[in-house]
Amino acid sequence: MSYQSIYAPGLFVGQTILVTGGGSGIGRCTAHELAHLGARVVITGRKQEKLDAVVEEITEDGGSVASRSFDIRDEESAVAAITSILEEEGKIDGLINNAGGQYKSALEDVSTKGFEAVVRTNLTGGFIMMREVYNQWMKDHGGAIVNIIADIWNGWPGMGHSGAGRGGMHTLTETAACEWAASGVRVNALAPGGIASSGFDTYDDKDAAFFREQAMPVIPLRRFGTEAEISAGLVYLLSPAAAYITGTTLRIDGGTPNWRGGWPLAGANNTPAYRGFHRSTVPAVLDGTSLG
Template structure:
């Protein structure tokens, strides 16, 4: 079966993107959407086995998804990733800085090593990727960068390290949008809420119910999907967002704005989740496909 995007087919035909952390969770959903729209995508992370598995799953023929091992905290590895992409695929139109990581802990219990690891990955890694893509390609050819941050607008208790780093990336996004505008580079950010369900994240946090506990604080009264972040990313990369730069788009179902002390929202099902639809391949039976495939709910 072929995954279909809400955006027009071929929107990113002939384009090349780098998606860090593109082998799982939100990054994988973004990669799938871009590939569906005709883009060739380099996915990068430290875990070679995960990258190869994801690449094979998304692109069995090896024509659209290319796995590259890279620790974004290491300057030499970032330089190599970018140069290999340019040499092998000929261009870099888009950069999606999705790679990152954190762990739950109160500040009083954080070690300096743990703090540095999170800040270096989420902030320094993003800086290195932006700078190298700009220096090696976009300063002469233009392009679009989207930084995936987090809902840290009211502080981030239990994850102050990533809250501080993501807030810094939000500010970095604004600075780069101004500094690089004359070179034809747009830079924006997306802040997914903590309510975007990802089995990978749930496993990493060691708590399968960590997402479910956020539902009472959401105006949507449901969790978000990784596909909803992917479609928002595709919009910011697209020509439809050509006059948007330096902005941060919150994909959180209004959770960062909701205060039950002021306004009570009852349980409801009036804001259904967006799901990618499917269309049959020539070998599949159309009638059966139409009756069994998940449909988009808008």
């Protein structure tokens, strides 16, 4: 088996694309698809063993991949990593700012330290990566950046710290798109809704009932999305087909923000999930839950 991409073979031949948080979940899936489409992919993350596993997978599938282990929140490490990547790879044509994370908590229980840690992960670290890729390469050569945010529309109860960080990334994307346009750099964002990735398994077992009984029933398409459905959007925003798109956010969320409670949601639907990622597995917390 190989990745079942809807895009043309060889779409990214000759390009080097950097994917942060590439050791698991959406980042891992996207790295696989980009490599399948001919890109030289560089994945980053904090845990080298996770990166090594993905490098082994992509290499086994015939793709070209390298890895760098560092923390995007550490400015000195991030700056040095971009410099090192450019020395070894020669260029960075695309950046997918995927690394992030949070924990479920009411605002009243979030400490200042916890709040700042989540914002630094989901906003400051992404900013450092954007700035360095731009200053060290894209300012003189052009390129494309895609920042992954989240379904933050209308507030995000239980995830207020992450919503603050990702909301900041949303407006940062719009600002950078304008400031960097003269250099031929496109900057967009992608906002996933509930996606059946390994990220779900970072939550406690008690959250499984929440996902099944509260989250999924208010999704108009009545299922969670797949990693491949997010990767397809990211690939599109990096591709030549998106050459006139900058400063926008692509929502991939099954219509979740559009439901306001006044319209009855039917049960089954006829929008089967796109399952292009041949190595994808259903997160344990969603075991037995329909993905369409």
